């Protein structure tokens with residue numbers, strides 16, 4: 473998420489609005505933050521807020537009682553249609569970028585698991601974000617290609633998750649949804665039935681499996697019984713013909729069992745739409761536990777190759793996420809995707825001379841320092 477620090481005037485509580493660089497119809501002004509407007513100053517007040525790069529204009533807006541933020545920063549990364557939140561203390565956060573394919577609805581920080589490599593800090597005391605998220609959805613561009621609903625664990629918010637999905641279905645009818653969930657809640661047949669009855673036309677549920685048995689999986693997700701709930705959840709989702717993607721993060725506790733996991737998926741869940749083996753994002757718990765999770769990038773190659781080929785030979789749709797091409801054997805390149813969200817994505821200086829950079833995932837910003845020494849420009 474892009475954020476910036478500015479100074480505000482006449483903003484008493486946080487506000488969320490859509491950016492516009494030119495005048496909008498009257499019925500949209502209340503939810504529009506107009507950027508450096510070329511309008512009579514008397515018209516500024518009719519907008520939700522005004523974003524200004526000129527200090528003199530900002531001082532005038534303050535005197536006129538106009539809600540405004542002044543940013544003494546390059547705003548060229550902001551686009552017409554972006555959605556931002558402005559806090560009274562001057563913090564501006566971009567919640568949605570119209571040019572990005574990696575926008576998310578952050579459903580909650582709460583979670584019922586405690587994964588050893590979770591990049592996202594869990595906050596089980598957080599209040600509801602649903603009304604805020606519904607507001608963000610209502611401001612998103614109708615032509616948005618895809619949105620991920622993520623957390624925390626989105627099913628923790630119960631039926632509010634259904635409200636989010638229904639809002640997307642109604643307001644963003646051509647937008648595909650990726651719901652990232654540990655799928656434990658879907659072990660409840662009635663919940664899965666209700667979820668399926670929402671009939672979103674283009675939703676895929678992305679879930680995680682970290683072992684082919686409860687001992688391995690439950691240890692990694694830090695919760696007894698999680699494996700059985702997730703497996704039952706995936707099977708229930710399949711019963712109602714939902715599309716399911718299974719993701720496995722590769723680290724010290726999983727890399728030697730990748731083929732076993734692949735076999736388990738093939739034998740028990742042949743209906744899944746996609747399987748992704750993923751490189752580690754070194755944030756949050758993964759950063760804290762890095763010493764125990766770390767495996768040399770070269771050490772995972774054989775196991776990853778075996779698992780990917782096992783699935784591919786059985787016509788399962790398999791990909792590799794978040795691993796640069798130069799860390800993979802050439803036989804796996806065709807499975808590697810440019811999967812890292814643009815706002816988390818970096819390349820090392822040495823990548824600039826690499827002939828395959830245009831097809832490479834690069835690295836998470838958080839892993840740049842650690843992995844740079846392993847990169848070998850091609």
Ligand code: SF4
Pocket residue numbers: 796797798799819820822823826827828829832833834835847848849850
């Ligand atoms: S050197 Fe950089 S661009 Fe080239 S394959 Fe490696 S990570 Fe990708």
